[in-house]
Amino acid sequence: MKTALITGANKSIGFETARQLLDAGYFVYIGSRDVAKGEEAAAQLGKENVVVVPLDVTDPGSIRAARELVGRTTDKLDVLINNAGVRGDFPQNPSSVSISTIRNVFETNFFGVIDVTQAFMDLLRQAAHPRIVNVTSGLASLTLHSDPSWVYYPIKGAAYxxxxxxxxxxxxxxxxxxRDTTFKVNVVDPGYTATDFNDHRGTGTVENAAAILVRFATLDADGPTGKYFSNDREGEESPW
Incomplete structure (x- = not known):
C-alpha cells in the first residue's frame, strides 16, 4: 500500500486531500499541529488507514518526533504534500509591515517546508516513485504580479x-x-478556494482544490517535475 504524509491535514484542503487519497487506496498520515483536531479529523474520515502525526512545521523537535513516529509504521513514504501554511497579519504593506510578521510567515511557508522535506527525504528515497507536492499560491508568480491585466494584480504584500x-x-x-531519479517534485496552487484561510471568500471548492493536489501527488512516470501549476489556470502550467 502506498503512503502519504500531508501537513496541515486536519481541516480544509488538507483534510479533503487526505479523504481523496484514502479513497484512492493510500495509507495517510495526517499532520496536525493540534493533536485533538487531528484526532477529530481522523474520526470524521472513518478509515482504518489513517494515523495522526503531531506536527508543528516550525518546531524542529516536533518534526523529528513526527519522522520517528512515521518511521515506526512504514519503511517508505510515497507522497509528501507540504500543505500547512499561514497568511500572517494584515495589512502587509512593504514599507510598514513588521519584520516579525514576515519572519513568522516564512517560518511556516518556507523554512517549515524545507525542514519537513529534509527530515522525510530518507523515507521518500525508499519509495519506487516518490512524489513531493508543495502547496503554493497564484500570488507567488512574479510574472503575473507584473501584469496589470491580471485579476489579482492589486493584491500585493510583503509576507505571504x-x-x-x-x-x-x-x-x-x-x-x-x-532530476536523474524517479522523484516528481512540483509546486501546485489549489486556487482561490473558500476556506477559513481567507474567511471563505474564495470562489473554488475544497473538493476541486484537493483534486489538483492529488493529481500531482499521483503522477505516473511520464509526469512533469520542477513545474508550477494552478487551479486558477484550469490545472495548466503557471508562469513563475
Missing part, C-alpha cells in the same frame, strides 16, 4: 506572496537536484 515565491524557487532547485 513572497514566502510562496521563495518556496517556488526552492522547489525548482530541489527538482533539479533530483
Amino acid at each position: 506572496g513572497p514566502s510562496k515565491t521563495a518556496l517556488n524557487a526552492w522547489t525548482l532547485a530541489l527538482a533539479y537536484e533530483l
